[in-house]
Amino acid sequence: MLLNVEGVDAYCYTGGKPFDASLPTVVFIHGAQNDHSVWALQTRFFAHHGYGVLAVDLPGHGRSQGAAKASVEALADWLLAVLDAAGVRQAALFGHSMGSLIALEAAFRAPDRVTHLGMIGSTYPMKVSDALLETARTDEAAAIDMVNIWSHSSATRKPSSAGPGTSVMDGARRLMQRISAINPAxxxxxxxxxxxxxxxxxxxxxxxxxxxxxxxxxxxxMTPARSTKLLTSTIAHGKVVQVDSGHSLMSEQPDAVREALYGFVSR
Structure with missing residues (x-):
């Protein structure tokens, strides 16, 4: 689904069903150098189990137009504008990595609009090493390779992966390469x-x-458990769930992530 946000197209995947703003809405927000497709299994499940789904492509990513935004604050404002354009008053926000910071900031800016907050692969501060920042600036292909190695717990296929011959790590790498190809900025x-x-x-x-x-x-x-204490202690009422994966939870353990998210909003 294409929406007009800030004068340009913003793409939201709706889980294979037409979006219905009268249903409880769940918004899925991807992380750095990704797009909506990282939520493939989770979004389809929600869309076929009574929820309106908006899995966004952030500006400059995937099918969304415009330049990539340079701050979490600007991305949170953009996300709230997406809700406006879709006719959604309230929604659950699920964010992965960078997307979790966007969800958190959106909840801060418009607390009455956020019914549930899901922080997946999150931490704060979300500091990036100087070496990785510089590599992303000077050799994006190398940065993609580095992050894909660090984001996966192993190169082997997991029980809930698509099947023999499927490479979760290579799939993630190709997605990041595609983002580079369609937006060289x-x-x-x-x-x-x-x-x-x-x-x-x-x-x-x-x-x-x-x-x-x-x-x-x-x-x-990428966001190890020891780095999450500030968030989990500050939001003391938050529930903590761990799954057997690296940073790319949604692709390494898609069923476990789906079950945790669905159980969270449906109970």
């Missing part, structure tokens, strides 16, 4: 810089009153 560096410079996370976390789920990978090297 150093999207990865822009995304990483936005994560690295975001400074309102603690204040935003202190303001959260809606039900909150933290979903972490036990083997996550």
């Amino acid at each position: 150093l999207v990865f560096h822009t995304d990483f810089s936005a994560c690295n410079s975001y400074a309102n996370g603690e204040a935003a976390a202190q303001s959260v009153r809606c039900p909150t789920l933290f979903l972490f990978g036990r083997k996550d090297m």
Whole structure:
């Protein structure tokens, strides 16, 4: 589904069913150098089990037009504008990695519009090493390879993957390469810089009153468990669930992620 947001097209995948704003809405927000497709299994399930689904392509990613936005704050404002354009008053927000910061900031800016907050593969501060930032600026292909190695717990196929011959790691790599091909404006560096410079996370976390789920990978090297304590202690009412994966939870353990998210909003 294409929406007009800030004068340009914004794409939202609706899970294989027409979007119905009268249903409870769940918004899925991807991370750096990704698009809506990282939520493929989860979004289709929600769309076929009584929810309106909006899995966004952030500006400059996938099918959404415009330049990639340089700050989490600007992305949160854009996300709220997407809700306006879709005719949605309230929604559950599920964000992965950078997307989790966008969801958190949107909840801070418009708390009455967020019914549930899902923080997947999240941490705060979400600092990016100087070496990775520089590599993303000067050699995006190398940065893609680095992040894909760090984001997966192993190169082997997981039980809930698509089947023999499927490579979760190679699929993630090809998606990032595709984002580079359709938008050569150093999207990865822009995304990483936005994560690295975001400074309102603690204040935003202190303001959260809606039900909150933290979903972490036990083997996550990008946002390891030891780095999540500020968020989980500040949002003390949040529930913490861990799955056997690295940072790419939705592709490494899609069924476990689906079950955790669905159970969170439907109970």
